[in-house]
Amino acid sequence: MLDQTIREQVEIHGHVLLREIELSQVTKVARLFGEITADIRSPDPYRRISPQALDSAKPNTLSSRYGLGTFPFHTDVAHWRAPADFVLLFCDNPGSGNRPTELIDTRPWPITAEFHHALRSDLWKTGYRFPRFCTVGTEVDGVLNWRYDTGCMRPAGRKSSELQTKIDALISSSSPARLSWATNSLLVIDNKRMLHGRGRAAAPDQDRKLIRILVGGIQ
Numbered sequence: 001m002l003d004q005t006i007r008e009q010v011e012i013h014g015h016v017l018l019r020e021i022e023l024s025q026v027t028k029v030a031r032l033f034g035e036i037t038a039d040i041r042s043p044d045p046y047r048r049i050s051p052q053a054l055d056s057a058k059p060n061t062l063s064s065r066y067g068l069g070t071f072p073f074h075t076d077v078a079h080w081r082a083p084a085d086f087v088l089l090f091c092d093n094p095g096s097g098n099r100p101t102e103l104i105d106t107r108p109w110p111i112t113a114e115f116h117h118a119l120r121s122d123l124w125k126t127g128y129r130f131p132r133f134c135t136v137g138t139e140v141d142g143v144l145n146w147r148y149d150t151g152c153m154r155p156a157g158r159k160s161s162e163l164q165t166k167i168d169a170l171i172s173s174s175s176p177a178r179l180s181w182a183t184n185s186l187l188v189i190d191n192k193r194m195l196h197g198r199g200r201a202a203a204p205d206q207d208r209k210l211i212r213i214l215v216g217g218i219q
């Protein structure tokens, strides 16, 4: 696919799944979307991720909470000051469980003016070592950007608790896209727009290996 087409697909659909990409091409694709960034906690910009049982997971990760189960829909690195703009997932091995990655597009959600305001003003707490307040929504050039991960964000008051109920209802009523993996597939996700989750595996799949690359954001 041409570079321009890749960007257009992400602009239109919030994501694109490319097949038969070599790992050596991934950096080039990532840089179509901005500068590659790394999480301080896992400084390798190419972070290998695999399903992990509860007892072997790193603390404060989704695996430490959900083990080999499904992951709820979330924004990646939601605890950053500004979450990464894009997330790229490269499939090194789809694993034995045929486990999909699921995506929800927030754009079709009905957002009233009141809800929009709540998303941008109701406060949440996030952060591990340096906790801080954040909001779910930020408006940039008239576009609503999302930050949502109940694994690392919690409502800071009654209003944000009510907001969580509304967001969770929207997530439950959405029909996620289910993407199945093949070796050398590359998924580009607009992390400001899409929520992603890890689907159910048909069998234990610690052999599933994805490589995650983050683009943009501020830690």
Ligand SMILES: [Fe+2]
Residues within 6 Å of the ligand: 074, 075, 076, 196
């Ligand atoms: Fe994620």
